[in-house]
Amino acid sequence: MKPFIYNGLPSRAIFGQGTLSRIAEEVRELGCHRAVVLATPEQAGQAREVLAKLGELGAGVFAEARMHTPVEVTDAAMRHIEEFDADCTVAIGGGSTIGLGKAIALRTGLPQVAIPTTYAGSEMTPILGETRDGLKTTQRTLKVLPEVVIYDVDLTLGLPVGMSGTSGINAIAHAVEALYAKDRNPVVSLMAEEGIAALARSLPAIAKNPSDQDARSDALYGAWLCGACLGSVGMSLHHKLCHTLGGSFDLPHAETHTIVLPHAVAYNTEAAPEAMARIARALGSSDAAGGLYDLARAVGAPLALADIGMQESDIDRATEIATSNPYWNPREIEADGIHRLLCDAFAGRRPTSREVLDA
Structure with a gap:
């Protein structure tokens, strides 16, 4: 066996069917009480469903995530984070939404719960790609790694x-x-x-x-x-x-x-x-x-x-x-x-x- 280095990543993954029902419990385990739910415009309905499951732990919804994480969208999201006095984010969707959660975490240090509904994989990485003035740049930092990932097979059944x-x-x-x-x-x-x-x-x-x-x-x-x-x-x-x-x-x-x-x-x-x-x-x-x-x-x-x-x-x-x-x-x-x-x-x-x- 050749020498090698393996770095494990500090994240919690929950896998199964019906696991979305754990969302409030997971937010509470993070010590958070005012979660903002992130989504694209197309998944705003799902975001509102997640907000309902959060109950008193839900602070609001920002459903304007876009592909390639444009910094202007992140700036708009940051204004909502401040308005809602949020202490964590919950991203439901694919790489666009999870990328927005990461961009917010980079700027604020807020913990993240990611709920992927596609197979893109961004939720398991300490990598953020952001687009500014037509150029996409990438950085790697544990600051953007979601603390909790909820994999719910039921949420992928309707994926086209x-x-x-x-x-x-x-x-x-x-x-x-x-x-x-x-x-x-x-x-x-x-x-x-x-x-x-x-x-x-x-x-x-x-x-x-x-x-x-x-x-x-x-x-x-x-x-x-x-x-x-x-x-x-x-x-x-x-x-x-x-x-x-x-x-x-x-x-x-x-x-x-x-x-x-x-x-x-x-x-x-x-x-x-x-x-x-x-x-x-x-x-x-x-x-x-x-x-x-x-x-x-x-x-x-x-x-x-x-x-x-x-x-x-x-x-x-x-x-x-x-x-x-x-x-x-x-x-x-x-x-x-x-x-x-x-x-x-x-x-x-x-x-x-x-x-x-x-x-």
């Missing part, structure tokens, strides 16, 4: 098939990069492979039958593991590209991760053979990059950046942004290779490692 597929593959991306991270370790690698396998078997089942409770439970379990991977080790090329495309070109988060992932894996294939073997095994495929592309196609996810709003003229600018600051990756970051990667992702071509490397 399309969103289920893309948020699930977004979660897989965390585990994929954990397997070739610079600071990877055996514990996280076990979680990563298990998380990929759980999502790879459950997402196609959900696409066929969205009410399949066993598949929904497997998917949420896999998302939890993948999120924990993202929170424990560093990420590389894939996440850098997706932050660039999302923050600078306002592309939808989960769809962008879904489309880019097979191509980023293809780029790194020959530099990380052990990781690629584990990814392929978890997918039940002979090829990691191709297997990820086939999974996206099987769940009906978009396959091309052109289909989610990117313009071909944006590829040069995206390449420039993604290569402007050095960051670790198993394969050296080369502008020509990144440009070809983005061209392939833009067109939605099925990737192979040799196709990218020999371009």
Whole structure:
């Protein structure tokens, strides 16, 4: 066994069905009495339901969370936090809402309860990405890690098939990069492979039958593991590209991760053979990059950046942004290779490692 370092994260996770009923108890255990419930406009109704469950512990609702955590939205939320005299936040939703809770925690130190309703995994990470003036920046600090996460499978039963597929593959991306991270370790690698396998078997089942409770439970379990991977080790090329495309070109988060992932894996294939073997095994495929592309196609996810709003003229600018600051990756970051990667992702071509490397 090679030497390694594993850092456990100080968060409490509650998993099951009907677990939302514990919300008031969990807020009280944190020593809090005035919780503000956060949500997107689309999930305002769910936020009000959570507020009702909180009873006297609920202070109000702020349902204006937006994708990529724009600082102007956080500023507006901060005014409500002060108005409500809040002593904690409860975020119900996906990465947009949980990101807002993290942004508030960074500025105030308020404890957080996260209630994920998608498979994005942000709830398990000490990572915050914020967008200001069209640029998305990311920081890692325990200040933004939610203290409590409530996983309630019942809350995912109504998640649309399309969103289920893309948020699930977004979660897989965390585990994929954990397997070739610079600071990877055996514990996280076990979680990563298990998380990929759980999502790879459950997402196609959900696409066929969205009410399949066993598949929904497997998917949420896999998302939890993948999120924990993202929170424990560093990420590389894939996440850098997706932050660039999302923050600078306002592309939808989960769809962008879904489309880019097979191509980023293809780029790194020959530099990380052990990781690629584990990814392929978890997918039940002979090829990691191709297997990820086939999974996206099987769940009906978009396959091309052109289909989610990117313009071909944006590829040069995206390449420039993604290569402007050095960051670790198993394969050296080369502008020509990144440009070809983005061209392939833009067109939605099925990737192979040799196709990218020999371009």
